[in-house]
Amino acid sequence: MSGKEVTIVVDGREIAATEGEMLHDAAKQGDVEIPVFCYEPKLGDPVGACRMCLVEIEGIPKLQTSCSTPVRDGMVVHTRTEQVKHAQSAVVEFLLVNHPLDCPVCDKGGECPLQDITQGWGPGKSRVIDEKRHFQKPIELSPLVAIDRERCILCYRCVRFSQEVSEDEQLQLLERGDRTFVGTFDDRPYVAPFHGNITDICPVGALTNYTYRFRARPWDIEQAGSVCTLCPSQCNVSFTVRDEKVKRVITRDNHEVDDGWLCDRGRYGFEMFEAAERVAGPRLRGGETDWETAIAKAAAGLRASGGKVAAIVGDASNEEGYLLQCLLREALGSPHVDSRPSRGPGREAIVQLAQPDVSAKVRDIDEADVVLVLGTDPLHSSPILDLRVRKAIRRNGAKLALATERPTALDGGAAAVARYAPGGAAGFLAQLTEALTEVGAPSSLGTSSKESDTAGASGELPSSSAKRSEGAPTSVADTLQGAKRVVILWGERIGRERGATEALLQLADALGVASAEGAGLLEVPDTTNARGLREAGCLPDAGPGLSEPKDASTGLSAANASLVGKSTEEIREALASGEVESVLLFGVDPLRDFPDTPAWESALTACKHLVVFSMHENATTAKADVVLPLETHAEKDGTVTHPDGRLQRVRPSAGRPGGVRSNIQVLAELSTALGHDTGIDSQLEAFAALRDAVPFYADIDDSDISGRGIRWQETAAAANVPEASVGAPSERFAEEEGRSPEASATPRPSDEVPSEEGAPTLALGTYRDLWAGPITELNPPLKFLMPHQRVEISPGDAERLGVKSGEKVSVSQNGSSVEAEVQIKERVPEGVVFLAEGLAEGNANGLLNGGPVEVEVRKLGEGRA
Amino acid sequence: MSPVDGPGASNPNFPVDLAVSEGRVPDRREEAVPELHEVECPPELRERIETLMSRYPDRRSASIPALWAVQERYGWCSPEGIRQAAAVMRFTPAYLESVASFYDLLHTEPVGTHRIEVCTNISCWMRGGDELLDAFEAAAGGEDDFFVTGFECLGACDIAPMAAIGQRYYGPLEAAEAGTAIEQLKAGAEVLPEKALDRRPLAGDLPHPGEGADA
């Protein structure tokens, strides 16, 4: 739309509007409500199906649908004339011809647009005495959503969501005319990661959540606005709360963050708040205990290790992270704190990435010329961004370029797809930058500019031994040529590879994102509040505000190695070697989520004193000396920082179980027990302290972030972000020289032994599935989504190994192996297989050891068992 | 363990749904776009659909022709056939089923091999279309390989009452001729040759019925 300011007249009132905007929306600006059913701007272009929004426009004989009529200057509109009223009541009457009017037993009752519009615009009485259409009701559209086809008014919303927003194209209209109904292929369940959204947009009671059916009426509930912290997307949600308990999660539309959509993880992942596995109070090895004892024991154990302590923090708010690193650095005098699953770039690189001019915000994706996705599959790692990218392509013609190890959900819409081998990111990025800087890079060599969805897999990837990303960058480079607004979505994982983060920064530089408007880097982290925790100081080599670590006593920041702590991976090794004796874990489960499970097993076994803050019992809490309960994101009070720098407020919405206390208070007390009184025992105080410690948060106060949040980059204090010493080599990795990732693998006897009869080995790639982890184990309604270990393999390799989809195989390396079901996938490159991490059984983390891994795949019952 | 607070939060008369208390596993898997190796698509069907796709600027345009091809191959748009077409065209089977179910000539339920559509619309109705439909139904005697259905105007009111037999038009038909047609179909003989539309001269070249009754 042109954006030109125009004036229109609605019901005699002058209204200022933007040329091209839909009449319905313009009228709304002027407080003229025009009823609608099918119209929902979030879904894209109007369809004009329901005809509810008909209005009179002077100069046009027929009534027009205001949802689809762009305003023109001087347009004169009437929404209350007899003609219009007649049309509106006629449409309502038509919509009710087949509607059962079973409001008393309908979950939508009281929050139903059809009810409201019937009251407001419908004819007082019904003239219909004929039989209404009948359907079996309600039936299971999916295990989570019930569909009542008798109530459906065929407004097209849900099917448009499926075609034009999530693009899963599973939910369709079937049959024709008044026989039309909403359904799926062959009556199969509608299972797709965003399908819960259809219950939010259905304007009648046709689509309802099984998890909410008959749970409450609008007048028994409250809505509490908060933020979902189940993944880095940090979508804005509203909890439907009844009797202090969460009954439902719905969207709290924030265009800057989620565009008004939620993934099913965030929508249905609330019953674990009350799961039996919930840690309901403090406990020791022996069993439950009271808080004093618990805190005393925890403190004693930590103090006993005299500085040989470390902390790893995962699912935590900014305040929690800040207090935790204070506790470690100041109370315990140890620099060993990290917030990453294994390792990552050093402070220098992180500071460079934090520079406002190179960072993009979520909304930049909408207007991007090219979206470059590197080393991540948003669908699994930050689902809501998957929808955002699709929107950019579908509605704004953005081009998508993909470079990943594993085929992604977005491949189908990509202009260019490149696959690099596991561990090949750094090399790929270097070549890509080269291809971009080479004047007139020859687009001939091994490209994959998308013809078919399976392109990109084809020929991209020589066998696992060879240099893997040869040539692949060209198609991506071609797509990037000349593009101005380039948004780079990159996965934090890339940063585990030596030199990759630097390569990424060089690429960003080559693309000139720093100077281009609306261009920049947007990280897809591994954990939900990764950015906030780093900025709060949960890094081994950086304090709050990404400052150089200071000496707790003198306050001097010396580049003194003793002030530089150990990364998560190093902590694990230090535990094994005894260099570190006790560990404090906050919202992490290394035995489930971190690479190299065997090494973590022995590390935690070797650990003298293990203190674990956890929401639920798990393999790690089972090893703990002290277990302290954590609040859920519906219970806690705090702030989180979105990967694009937006600080958002997590608000206590539901009641905590009796034995659970405020995380902030518990941390404060623990600190006091360790002889360091922070004088903090409320979120407000904690936030104030955090703000003092993080100079670039200085301008942000609680009120700013209450509603939609605010990006610190957009405040004046952004200038306080540490200077980036341009191009400085990353000390972390420099210091890691000598112990290269490969070497970091806990040496295993069979290391050099080649597999007998030289069974071919394949490179192993791993990924984190959207549904991996406790989410599907602790939320009964999501159980059916629990992923089972599948080894994804290319048709070629499957043929070579003589395995078929569905067969059971063992995937092994150096003695450790997992069982998996074969899944042949056309888009998997030859020479590589993929396994999922974080599963209850056959967790791929068991095979990882910090370096590239080659595996053997054997049919079960063949070869050595 | 009960993740919700006991049966029926707001109304004890409503049961707690299984999905909430125990989780519910769907009896079948959802169907996204199948990969070719997951369906046994006959090579000739695959080639046919690929050729069809190549005729249009956008492969989606080949949906209806592809569904015709599936129906020719399997007698109807069977779920298997739809999956095969979906794998070749790279659409979801749901999309193709949605298209198929919109159109009267594409069958998403099994139908007999001999398809007879009898027009019951205005002009044929005036000239005995209903009776003709009854006659065909009686003659087909509900045998499986006959599919007899009433149909909206087939665009041949000049030969009313008429029927489409195996996609070809015949009329005007006497109720008695229904039986003949069915017999000929069973015998594999040519159907009602003298009533085939293709053989019919222009109306204006037919003998004039003589003096019209002046109103």
Next chain:
Amino acid sequence: MPETRILLEHAEDPALRTIEGYKGYGGYATMEKAYREMEQDEVLQELEESGLRGRGGAGFSMGKKASFLPRGDMPKYLCCNADESEPGAFKDRELMQRNPHQLIEGIAIAALAADAGHAFIFIRGEYDLQADILDAAVAEAYAAGYLGTNILGTHRDLELVVHRGAGAYICGEETALLDALEGKRGNPRLKPPFPAVQGLYGGPTLINNVETLSNVPRIVAHGAAWFRGFGTEQSPGTKVVSVSGGVRRPGNYEVELGIPTRELIYDLAGGPEHGHEVKAFYPGGSSSPVLTAAEGMDLPYSFEAMAEAGSMLGSGSIIVADDRVSVPHMALRTARFYHHESCGKCAPCREGTNWTVKMLERVVRGEATPMDLDIISSVQANIMGHCLCVLGDSMAMPVSAMVNKFRDEFEQVIANADPYAVVEAPPEALGASI
């Protein structure tokens, strides 16, 4: 008075189906002239001056519509609407079956006028014979170099694809046709944008009826003036009229527009059977409000005269009801058709057609009251002008006309439920799909 066969000239000769036969009668000469000697604008001008009006129902000037297409080198398309599914209409079937090359030549010349490089014939799936004939003819035309690339050595290209529908009247509506051609469910689109500006695949698209396009070669051959020599000022040319129902010689008759309707019904179609009289007739297909014999029999058969009489010429299809026909039952048949064919996208049509059918079924079963007749009328009024396309109106117009003009008969039927009023369920019962 006899027919004036221009489109149907030589139609009795089976050889006309083949390219040799067609060329034998001078076929494709006009196309050669147009492609070799004429500019796009000259062709457009002839068509506009001829006053040729669309034969598909709307009666809009063909030349004008073609001139609406924006110029420029974006891909443009031409769609021939051969969906012919309106009850009573069967003229396009005759034209395609007997003279396919006339249509192909018309399309080729119209494509020149619209500067379209890709053309489609969307033919209803039921017309299997006619589609086969077209396929063969198109193949011949490609072989002879009248289609394809670098046509007749000029530097113009034209691809022509015969696209079979699969049974849905709504696909005749031009925007639904586009969706169907794009491989979707045939739902009408919002207008604007109009197809001429944004049609098939988002490109400028000219959509014309079979008969409209079949007229093009002769207009370009003999000139606009010659064409205006036939028919009336506002309805120039001849029209192939489908006459059916209660007449003794139903069929297609090509006549000059403007001849007395009586001549069509009596002299050409043979009138009703002995001892019977015409009670009413649809002058322009089942979508046109019925006229009583008294109202319509002596009207000139032209777009303007029919509009004046409160009805329309539409696709030019006359359905005659003689004095044996029960109008309430005819109303029910009519309503059922639109109910069955409604695409279901917009509420007034989807629900209005289904509600009307249910009420009319009660009427013929004698389970209604005169008040229901008022409700029926008001429901028709509630449909009209409120739908996304005009299918809804296409039922509302004839049904309300019948209720208004034959109210007594409706009340009689209600009073003593007609013993023949066995109302079998429509083809598929509601929800039967589940």
